[in-house]
Amino acid sequence: MASQENKFVRIIIIVTTISAAIMELIDTSIINVALNNISGTLGATLEDASWVVTAYAIANVIIIPLTGFLSRYFGRKNYYLASIIIFTIASYLCGTSSSLWMLVLWRFVQGLGGGALLSVSQGILFEQFKPEEKGIAGGIFGMGIVMGPTIGPVLGGYIVDNYHWALIFNINIPIGIAAALLTWKFVDKQPEEYHINRKAIPVDYTGILSLSIGVGALQYVLEKGQSEDWFQDETIRYLTAAAVIGIGLFIYWELHTKNPAINLRVMKSINLIGSNVLTFVCGFGLFGSVYLFPVMVQRVMGYTPTEAGLSMIPGALITIFAMPFIGAGLGKGVKPIYFVCAGFILFILHGYTSSLATAEAGKWWFTLTQVCRGLGTGFLTVPLLSQAVVGLEPKDMPYGISLNNMFRSLGGAFGIAIMNTYSTNRFATHRNDLISNLQGNNPLMNSRLESITHGMMAKGINPIAAKQAAVGNLDFIVSGQAQMQAYLDGFLLISVFFICTIPFMLLLSNQDMDAETRAKVAAAAH
Template structure:
């Protein structure tokens, strides 16, 4: 299949990147709307969290299956159908009048959204010759970075000025335009015209095992902390289901001639090592994005809009650096250099963020967030490119899907571990702080001052003392929370330090022009 050129090429590039950004924005845009949804639908915050969880479960289940689904329906048909499904489900989410409806439609939206990541990347790679794929990785990396960062910003603006259904309805016009452009400008591969579905084997058992294993694991990671982990029966049951499902899935798939997920591609050492680093990247990317908004909103009074806007400079830094990294890799710069710099940036960002106190201003966060953006750019391009390096053309979609799944799982693990760690550290810090408050001269003096203040406002002695103690309790809780967030940033930084030796797993493999032409020829022959 010939690589598209000129106007058509860039229409395809813009369309698939916008579709990927739309999917990624929806992974985070609802986070700032949960309180409004909770009040509107009459649900608790714990229950409304299933709006996030259901989407994530569907997303992570469908991503590794995108290779099979693209073969079964034809890549263009599957991609177009997924955009349409995502758009319809988005509209249905905005029209939901109950929590059950919203959770169901969010799950369906996640099913449609799964293809908008991996298949977008595959279509983008097909739009560039092999030697330019690092540049294509950079373009796709822009979407990977921009989506999660702009999600809270867009969500915050909508929630501050409109109502929550708009966070879903805004997808509808974008989805319609994307569907029309895909229909008009994305070409089918030659083999898509002669798909023999009647004789195509469907790995039903593999699909079931994958859905059970990944779905159960995602629920455990998303809900474990709020449900007190294994003290809750259904979390214990789902943990067992996740282990049985995933282990069974691996053994089953390795025995199938036509598996739903060809995990044999993990026999490629470059892909295997890359997925490990991508998991680490996902952990750091999502954990950092999780800690920062919660910290500034709870402790420093940021609105959702202010939180999102404060993330924009770091996002823009990544946006501008990504194509530079891509072009440098095309010229032969070692990917190890970029991964090393990326790790260093994340380590510096985490320990810098751990040094701030509750008096920090938005300007104080400007430079560390810039460093985080640079680190994300440095990691995105080489890891995306390394995931497909050395794979046969027919295995590239599967390699991309597995790599994307590992980033999402890394993020799920990162958020779950970070959330649990913050909760545990908050309890520890509160106990330590309270022990210093009780009976201390300075604390007694402070309580007496506050008591006198409230009495001057008209309260009697008993009420004034209660108000003073309540205020001291709030100060203690705020300080315990701040120390816990600092600990969480340090934990992510330490995790990256521990993983530094893994940078040696990144292989430097620069293609000569002749090798690139041979690879492109092989890809074209495989397509026919």
């Protein structure tokens, strides 16, 4: 009877942790297909609406590397339960937001709560399995972390097409309540949690505060620099200074303080530096392309949010199918660098092929590009994490893994911000170029205007109004073409970023890991 009860508790804990992790991951991608709808409903520009995505990413970047410290300070169960509650309450407040900036604020709070739902869930889940069953645990959790981004765009598209966008956040509420209750009832405290002496645990306030200020200020500069004319704006100048000082102080302090919140000393490993740079670019390409694609196909090609979400499924499915083979290859001793090289090639192909699309491109064209992205993601995610800890002492591996995850999240935040700014800038450039060709003596333009004008007059519109409508119609066409070219330039920029960072592969170590270390890394990766 006791055995059956233990199995029941084990199943409950597995379901709870996987559900919490999937819920957090869904929220990183579900919002992308709804940005167009949110910007219209709340009376904001798409560029401002992208803050809804970026605020969540910034909070994740700040909180993920701090989860180890927060778990020790508050106790893992207490911190995990509090994070679920914060995430759930913030989800409700996101759904009730009446302005864009209120939504951005609660998305940031939601991201702070969501940071633990992934990393702490992993530790709780793995405790339910024996050492020889860690591979099974990794497979279960790995499938969960891939399912989240897969479900997100499709679910988001369906909700936006059929209901109010607020439901995107409200669906978290029953899941969050259930997860909180099950965690409170069934997740046990660790032995050391009964004797936590918080006074004996030093809090690195300087490191935490400088990291928050530096990353937050830098993200604002990236997001608003283009619209505020960069350093012509006083706020941008002040926040650029705050970003430089904050990040500089954070690096200096973490390297010199006795008890750092994030141990940057492990970065003395050249291999880890190379791995983190490549991981940053991987996050940049993945999140940047996932941001660009649904916006482009909705605004330029007329896709519904549901169609935009469904178009992203091939990439996610190919990742799910590829990951077991990649994990098996790493387990058998295949060097991660081989997967990394293949992943870079696939991402370069994804960006370049996407940049060749036209407004008339069919769904099969984008299926090919999404497959390249999906395979590239699979070939880079776990292998780069495996490569990052090569050569590190066992005691330093958790810090190496934490930093690698932080660089991936930071790359994603940069990717969204830079794609947003870059596409806005390129839109203005392409529009000006196109308009410069529309001179009054251009026979093709005059012929097009006459054709549109006659068509409207045939519908009973008077000649003056028809002429004005024709000019407006032509302006709409020009704006659409400029917008399409701007998004395509964004995809090409992703390829350029990957190409420019290829030399960092030379920093990667050729040293192999033993079987035990590979098992630890595989577990931590999931």
